[in-house]
Amino acid sequence: MTLHPLPHITIETGEKPAASVIWLHGLGADGHDFEPVVPQLGLPADIAVRFIFPHAPSIPVTLNGGYIMPAWYDIRQNDLGIEHDEAGIQASSAGINMLIEQEIMRGIPADRIILAGFSQGAAMALYTGLRKPSPLAGIIVLSGYLLMPEAAAEYSQASLNTPLFMAHGIDDPVVPFALGDSCARQLKAAGYQLEWHSYPMQHSVCPQEINHIGQWIAERLRAISRP
Known part of the structure; x- marks a missing residue:
């Protein structure tokens, strides 16, 4: 099977970008979903950033009665912590790696x-980023969870040097807060540099969260800016 780059939207905040953010949408959405967030982040004007918003392929999703929609992998049960679509996850991860x-x-x-994602996209960002042989500038996990946590042995040693930003709504009815919280605790216990935030919201993002994400990205960009 020949792999092709994922179709995507590109936004550059200035000429000659010094950093890139690859941002993965959630189930049923597409790359346009987080486009409006870019100007809301308040990033430093002197560091140009390339934002890439890929579109997931459209596939039948078992949990939604087989309805075809954009998805990074099939979801088969309400309990997101079990029975993962390993083939779909690996195919999407290969596309993200491209x-x-x-x-x-x-x-x-x-x-x-920086790899970023929301919900299913957040799970993919973690899955892919923790397996990279070289550290990334960071991974942003919004309302997400660990895919196949039993496969922690697959995480690269280098990923311990990749900072993580994780955030979750305490009233999330889609990806339960407890799932995100346990994910953060597991990664902290494994030695990851992790900043954790919780917000009084459901399965969404809020202005305070966007502000915190912008601050965190700016810190990463300052750390990695060209001499």
């Missing part, structure tokens, strides 16, 4: 690339 390699070929090293 985008990372594309950025590296364009002159953005891995340690200047």
